[in-house]
Amino acid sequence: MTQPDCLMDCDAIVVNFNAGAFLLKCVNSVLAEGVSRVVVVDNHSTDNSLTILSHELKDVNRVTVVRNRTNLGFARGCNVGIKKATASRLLFLNPDSFLEPGALKVLTAVLDKEPRAGAVGGLLCNSDGTEQPGGRRVFPTPRRAVLRAFGLSRFSAFLPKAFADFLMYKDPLPTHPIAVESISGACMLVKREMVEDVGLWDKKFFLHCEDLDWCMRMRKKGWVTLFVPGAQIIHAWGVCGRQRPVFVEYHKHRGMVRFFNKHFRTRYPLSVWVVVCAGVWVRFLFVAGYHSFQYQKRKFKDKS
Secondary structure, three states: OOOOOOOOOEEEEEEEOOOOOHHHHHHHHHHHOOOOEEEEEEOOOOOOHHHHHHHHOOOHHHEEEEEOOOOOOHHHHHHHHHHHOOOOEEEEEOOOEEEOOOHHHHHHHHHHHOOOEEEEEEEEEOOOOOEOOOOOEOOOOHHHHHHHHOOHHHHHHOOOOOOOOOEOOOOOOOOOOEEEOEOOOOEEEEEHHHHHHHOOOOOOOOOOOHHHHHHHHHHHOOOEEEEEEEEEEEEOOOOOOOOOHHHHHHHHHHHHHHHHHHHOHHHOOHHHHHHHHHHHHHHHHHHHHHHHHHHHHHHHHHHO
16 A cells, blocks of 8 residues: 555544454555554454554554453543644544545544534445445434334334434435534544543443443534544445344343433433333343343354
8 A cells, every 4th residue: 555645634543353354455445545643442352353454554553452451342442542632633434334425534624614513424335335324413312312212203104203213324415514413433534622521432431332432422512523424434334243143132222221311310300211221221131131142043054
């Protein structure tokens, strides 16, 4: 890989956990965009992702690898990367994602144009180019989350106000950058100035919902979050967690409860709060049961 003639004042932070060959593809895509440095924070991976990176990476001078002795989780991993980075712009990118050519320049131009823009995110896509959920969202109030968790948001086509979803990917794709309440931590470009004002990622989130929390905290401090449809990112959804689906689902549901407790608890009577929390964990039991059943089914199939 040839180094770009002019490097951006931007450091990329990639928190890795068992991403395999995707990690190398992710890092190369960011280096090709002209970042000044890539900080790979490895959460004690047990696969060959770091071996592939060290053997096949061409531009080693712009890549720093931090090896954690345990899996610190995504939020704490991001914070480790922030402390290692030095640029005025920070790009957080999942190791199972890669930037399409020109995406970072588009994101940077939008971030720099709006003085109060704290974070910008692009169009998260599957490999076939279809948009993924999560790239643009409104905040999931307990009501919205319960509607989605139990499949009731599908009725939003008939009664949009009563059954509104917090995911916006089914809405028409805008033709220009728009302000949204939240974007995804899978790809998020931020200003260091915002980080110094709002604070680091909340380390009490292990996996999932930490991006919602950060965007909420930005909003409370007067920062704007923007969705940029002209910057495309291919995201191989779920690569890092596919071997431990129940573990991932546990932390996803736990993160949602923490998010609700942190930002919405005082707005609801205790009785409503108990019902919401119970609903979250009941859903987890159903999802965990499904994954356990699928695991036993595959295990039986392999033996026969």
